[in-house]
Amino acid sequence: MEINSRSKSFAISIASLVIFITVWELVCRLGFIEPLFLPPPSQILSRAVKMIENGQLISHTLASTRRVMVGFILSSMVAIPFGIFLGSSRFFMAVFDPLISLLRPLPSMSWIPLSLLWLGITETQKYSIVFMGSFAPSLLYIIEATKSIDPLLIRAAKNLGASKLDVMREVILPGSLPQIIAGLKVMLGIAWTCIISAELVAAREGLGFMIMNGKEYFQTDTVLLGMVMISITVMVIDVVFRKFERRLLPWTR
Amino acid sequence: MEINSRSKSFAISIASLVIFITVWELVCRLGFIEPLFLPPPSQILSRAVKMIENGQLISHTLASTRRVMVGFILSSMVAIPFGIFLGSSRFFMAVFDPLISLLRPLPSMSWIPLSLLWLGITETQKYSIVFMGSFAPSLLYIIEATKSIDPLLIRAAKNLGASKLDVMREVILPGSLPQIIAGLKVMLGIAWTCIISAELVAAREGLGFMIMNGKEYFQTDTVLLGMVMISITVMVIDVVFRKFERRLLPWTR
Amino acid sequence: DETPEKVTVIYGGSSWLGHYPAWVGIEKGLFQKHGLGVLFQNFYASSGRMGSLVAGDLDIASTGSISGIALMAAGSKGFMAFGTPDSYATVEGIIARENIKTIQDLKGKRIAAPFASSAHVLVLDILEQNGLDPEKDLTLLNLKVNEMPAAMHSGEIDACAAWTPHFNKLLKMPGHHLLVDDTEFSLYKKYKLGPGPDLLVVRKEFAQKYPKTSKAFVKGYFEAVDMLINEPEECAKVLMKLTNLSMEDQMEVLKDITWITGEEQRALMVDPGDFVAGMQQLAQFLVKHNQIDHAPAVKEWIAEDMVP
Amino acid sequence: MDPVNKDAKISIQKVSKIFYGKQKEEVVALQDLSLNVKDGEFLVIVGASGCGKTTLLNLVAGFDAPTQGQILLDEKPVTGITPECGMIFQQYALFPWKTVQENVEFGMKMKRMPRKDRKERADRFIDIVSLKGFEKSYPHHLSGGMKQRVSIARSLANDPKVMLLDEPFAALDAMTRQVLQEQLVRIYEKHRKTIIFITHSIDEALLLSSRIMVMTARPGRIAQEIVNDLPHPRNADVQLSTRYMELKRTIWDSVQAEVMKSMEVQAD
Amino acid sequence: MDPVNKDAKISIQKVSKIFYGKQKEEVVALQDLSLNVKDGEFLVIVGASGCGKTTLLNLVAGFDAPTQGQILLDEKPVTGITPECGMIFQQYALFPWKTVQENVEFGMKMKRMPRKDRKERADRFIDIVSLKGFEKSYPHHLSGGMKQRVSIARSLANDPKVMLLDEPFAALDAMTRQVLQEQLVRIYEKHRKTIIFITHSIDEALLLSSRIMVMTARPGRIAQEIVNDLPHPRNADVQLSTRYMELKRTIWDSVQAEVMKSMEVQAD
Ligand SMILES: Nc1ncnc2c1ncn2[C@@H]1O[C@H](COP(=O)(O)OP(=O)(O)OP(=O)(O)O)[C@@H](O)[C@H]1O
Ligand SMILES: Nc1ncnc2c1ncn2[C@@H]1O[C@H](COP(=O)(O)OP(=O)(O)OP(=O)(O)O)[C@@H](O)[C@H]1O
Numbered sequence A, B: 001m002e003i004n005s006r007s008k009s010f011a012i013s014i015a016s017l018v019i020f021i022t023v024w025e026l027v028c029r030l031g032f033i034e035p036l037f038l039p040p041p042s043q044i045l046s047r048a049v050k051m052i053e054n055g056q057l058i059s060h061t062l063a064s065t066r067r068v069m070v071g072f073i074l075s076s077m078v079a080i081p082f083g084i085f086l087g088s089s090r091f092f093m094a095v096f097d098p099l100i101s102l103l104r105p106l107p108s109m110s111w112i113p114l115s116l117l118w119l120g121i122t123e124t125q126k127y128s129i130v131f132m133g134s135f136a137p138s139l140l141y142i143i144e145a146t147k148s149i150d151p152l153l154i155r156a157a158k159n160l161g162a163s164k165l166d167v168m169r170e171v172i173l174p175g176s177l178p179q180i181i182a183g184l185k186v187m188l189g190i191a192w193t194c195i196i197s198a199e200l201v202a203a204r205e206g207l208g209f210m211i212m213n214g215k216e217y218f219q220t221d222t223v224l225l226g227m228v229m230i231s232i233t234v235m236v237i238d239v240v241f242r243k244f245e246r247r248l249l250p251w252t253r
Numbered sequence C: 001d002e003t004p005e006k007v008t009v010i011y012g013g014s015s016w017l018g019h020y021p022a023w024v025g026i027e028k029g030l031f032q033k034h035g036l037g038v039l040f041q042n043f044y045a046s047s048g049r050m051g052s053l054v055a056g057d058l059d060i061a062s063t064g065s066i067s068g069i070a071l072m073a074a075g076s077k078g079f080m081a082f083g084t085p086d087s088y089a090t091v092e093g094i095i096a097r098e099n100i101k102t103i104q105d106l107k108g109k110r111i112a113a114p115f116a117s118s119a120h121v122l123v124l125d126i127l128e129q130n131g132l133d134p135e136k137d138l139t140l141l142n143l144k145v146n147e148m149p150a151a152m153h154s155g156e157i158d159a160c161a162a163w164t165p166h167f168n169k170l171l172k173m174p175g176h177h178l179l180v181d182d183t184e185f186s187l188y189k190k191y192k193l194g195p196g197p198d199l200l201v202v203r204k205e206f207a208q209k210y211p212k213t214s215k216a217f218v219k220g221y222f223e224a225v226d227m228l229i230n231e232p233e234e235c236a237k238v239l240m241k242l243t244n245l246s247m248e249d250q251m252e253v254l255k256d257i258t259w260i261t262g263e264e265q266r267a268l269m270v271d272p273g274d275f276v277a278g279m280q281q282l283a284q285f286l287v288k289h290n291q292i293d294h295a296p297a298v299k300e301w302i303a304e305d306m307v308p
Numbered sequence D, E: 001m002d003p004v005n006k007d008a009k010i011s012i013q014k015v016s017k018i019f020y021g022k023q024k025e026e027v028v029a030l031q032d033l034s035l036n037v038k039d040g041e042f043l044v045i046v047g048a049s050g051c052g053k054t055t056l057l058n059l060v061a062g063f064d065a066p067t068q069g070q071i072l073l074d075e076k077p078v079t080g081i082t083p084e085c086g087m088i089f090q091q092y093a094l095f096p097w098k099t100v101q102e103n104v105e106f107g108m109k110m111k112r113m114p115r116k117d118r119k120e121r122a123d124r125f126i127d128i129v130s131l132k133g134f135e136k137s138y139p140h141h142l143s144g145g146m147k148q149r150v151s152i153a154r155s156l157a158n159d160p161k162v163m164l165l166d167e168p169f170a171a172l173d174a175m176t177r178q179v180l181q182e183q184l185v186r187i188y189e190k191h192r193k194t195i196i197f198i199t200h201s202i203d204e205a206l207l208l209s210s211r212i213m214v215m216t217a218r219p220g221r222i223a224q225e226i227v228n229d230l231p232h233p234r235n236a237d238v239q240l241s242t243r244y245m246e247l248k249r250t251i252w253d254s255v256q257a258e259v260m261k262s263m264e265v266q267a268d
């Protein structure tokens, strides 16, 4: 039954996608919209074929993906333990609260001037934009997640002899993991925002560069292709995530 | 006791902030860092005084805040009911899943070319950037939040005669509200990212404009002042949010 | 012994015409002749390029002088200027719809310019000359040059200030005409100086550490300038790779540029230093229009040793 | 057992329920269980811990579908959750974001009863479970027994035809329990409800039931059915009668045998 | 009562606990309660639902601080949570992300016991609570009674000197309950533990305790203390003795009076 309903969902999704693309194509073909404003999917597809043949599409995609993943993984690797630590210590929470409040709302875009001054146009600068742009929101997010844990479970753990560190590792981490993972999915989107911004400035490859370059030359199809590529990449990463999620969260379903 | 520990936290936070600013000032004053790379807080302050006097700081801040709030509130007003609806209907979830997956990862930056084509250089275009950039992540987020509700409570509600709509309104909405609110805080950050991107293009006011213009003229203090203003604005909104939160979530603490 | 201490130079450029000599020098092997390998790093904006220069990622770059002056005003001593490669006055200007005949007609209209650029400065100056207040009499919008054609097309704006190649593109669009170009700029009338002349800059530490490398670069660079003057078609062929323009358009652009040779540099930069004086005026102009806080003494940033 | 029974309010027909674990291992919670509950009957189910009692109630309430077999309510198959079968959950299932009062009012609110009537009726049931003064408290400020009483009041206030009670009095002291037992019997008799009631207390089973079903150890089947013929009211005298002792003995032995079996099952 | 008592393992001295609601209204859960528990004592607490039993246990375990008064454990004030007092929670408090086995192993893991020893010991206690075969199951795949048994096993396996049990057998059938009661007594006698045990079953109280404390209705104080002098082993014979009946009667009356009072308190 479970399996059935899942494959049913999948079928519905596919159908809905097909309908969506068909409507889009028709609307463009029938001339309701100028291709400059919105090219039909077929035009995007032919642009994709062209760019796959000359190897550009793959190299832009890989460049951006690499940057996103490096920055994102680094930021998660710092944010998760640090967030759990802050979420379980009133004192350090108070110490870092003002700094986090200051840093958190800062959009990745606003880091570009400083990062350029500090790091120049290196790959490190790109990673740092992703890192700075996604670190503070991840941290906030993880701290919120730790607060959703039933305090009874923390009591129980301490009652069984758990130290503060044990509580973090054995209770707060796994207890907030489902929410953390949900949050990381959102963060991955933020990381992409960051990289697109970073690639605006001083980049010669990457999907951000491709979109901006396409815009420069009024190639709306290239712009849309770049957008679709971002979506596809995120979807692929999502599937990997989900596999990972099942592994990490065997107790849910 | 509660009150005591809260005011203690506050004191620690203030102390930590003071120390942070002092260290920063000292490091700059002692010449470890060039002011071009990182101006001391006092320089940022004097820039602030200057810009308050000529009225620019207030008008930039108000412009951005207005844009963020309009776009953000609109997107939340659509995303919350829609997210709860999708989170409680397998069928419609399946229908919209591919579209959401496509739209969600798209950074607000990538909407700029299309939004300019479609809406021109208007305030509506700015709102739309914020809307498009924060809608899909909010939606995803809210859908995830609805999944964290104990299915037992949904059963209980149905068992007491709740219709599908009742379940959404009486169980899924309040049950996911704490998480939704936590998520909206993150989304507000995303909305700011969007507006900074939007103000890059065809704007002559707003904090994004101010930061980017400051960057063009290598006025690192203006850049940092813009960043600080974003932080302060978000903090003010956060305080309002928190009041709101206590009202909305009386059952937590 | 003139062999350079260091054989690679990282140059920061873009597809703007100010970077043609560097590109030609690389493509035609002119730097190579002096034992140099030059790496051409692409940047969209002058400010990003200048930031990278002072951060130590670039060795030499060409920049719009507004960015240069702004960086001086910010107090950065990390770079020096050593030349100006070109003068252009007819590939930048304000383009308007046909119904706008005079500057006065701009009243109440929407005009776009990329803020903090030469075109921005041009607009501010022209408006001032005609007694218009950019805050009250009209709406001045910050728009990137590449966004202007669409905005003009859709009627979002009534006029815009742009430079080549978008300048040419905008002019060709039906119903558009040239309102003014850089020749109307107040400083041009006095100093033959456009609102944003190109400036060759070097990282100070680099110039001090590798004087011979710097010299070698300057030599190769101005040989490329000579080649641009003497063999424009040969150069256009390699430039198409940089600019993505057609051969025809590329030649068109080249026609409008006056190249400044190595021999002329000393007079402009050092003695009597007309160009530097003009830059100083520009700095004051920027202060007057609240674009920068104070005018730096431009002279202090000239690397006299490196000027050919 | 007769699969189609005209009299039956609830007819459970050859029902099996299998749960699949992570590694696809099966837990057979119920196997081939058939049972009819007549209109107005008070059926008490007893059985070893983990034998499938809650599972059975979940199937009747429509929370879950049987792996095999079917369940009829008023001769119509149960396909989804229906408010006709009011459930009192073993885990209380109170809404944490609603006060005691709002929790109790929930069912009535769903029926769009006017606010005033709702409040009055809720007050009455809050009184019945002795929680006056806690109307404005949220569930996590209540003791275990108090939560259970809120859950009872919420279900009673909703006035369902069929009531499914899963160890409703387990967290209550003997005295409160007795008061609520009496209230339940009163409501049952006055409103002619059909009740399925799970308990671990054989005394409680004998006191309340018109019929008792003992379930076997997992997989759950019917070990024994006992029609409770003790006279009403079942006061202290009745509880000292030999018939009472006899029934208690029988049930005890039957449950004991099943628990022993379940321990053996687990031992290998 | 003597506030400093050299013999006392646990000394509760004039303890009050007040909870503040949203609108600052007070709930006085405990008032001026003093009590000493000697080393090796088996104290059973009975009382009306909501009278403050869980609250008292929470204070002893250090989960919460008294509003007034203090609590000494081994003559040292309780200031935080200590693993010396093992708690069995009314709400089970199992870790949902850990299997039965991992839950039971938790305390030992915290003591850095080697994996193999841990597993062996966990297996033994899983066996004691008859959950063999469910080692790999997650809590939400277990029935209510099974969860309660996991919680018992987890605490027993951790071998605390003092055990605090909050209605540990409430969700269990009579037979399983009896088996576990026997196991608990065995462990208590063999390892000389000090136990505070909350129950609603007076029979259970009489069967297990060395002393019984009846609490008053909220605010919780001591209504009556009874030293349980019934002879060991407390088999069927003892349960039919007049002394047993007498004690049961006394306690019942005492609890009943308090419940009545609590209903009156709520009525106005
Ligand atoms: N966190 C809390 N906030 C506010 N009030 C509370 C809180 N915890 C308990 N109370 C109140 O304290 C009183 C005593 O609760 P407690 O849980 O100790 O009762 P109990 O004796 O264990 O009852 P039961 O037998 O039903 O479990 C109750 O009236 C309850 O409403
Ligand atoms: N969602 C589930 N997934 C897997 N197994 C389950 C699930 N729910 C129950 N089970 C299994 O089904 C069996 C019966 O569980 P059930 O809750 O019906 O027992 P019960 O008779 O109510 O026990 P108790 O008296 O302890 O509440 C148990 O072995 C349990 O492990």
Ligand SMILES: [Mg+2]
Pocket: D053, D054, D055, D090, D166, E143, E144, E145
């Ligand atoms: Mg059950």
Ligand SMILES: [Mg+2]
Pocket: D143, D144, D145, E053, E054, E055, E090, E166
């Ligand atoms: Mg309790």
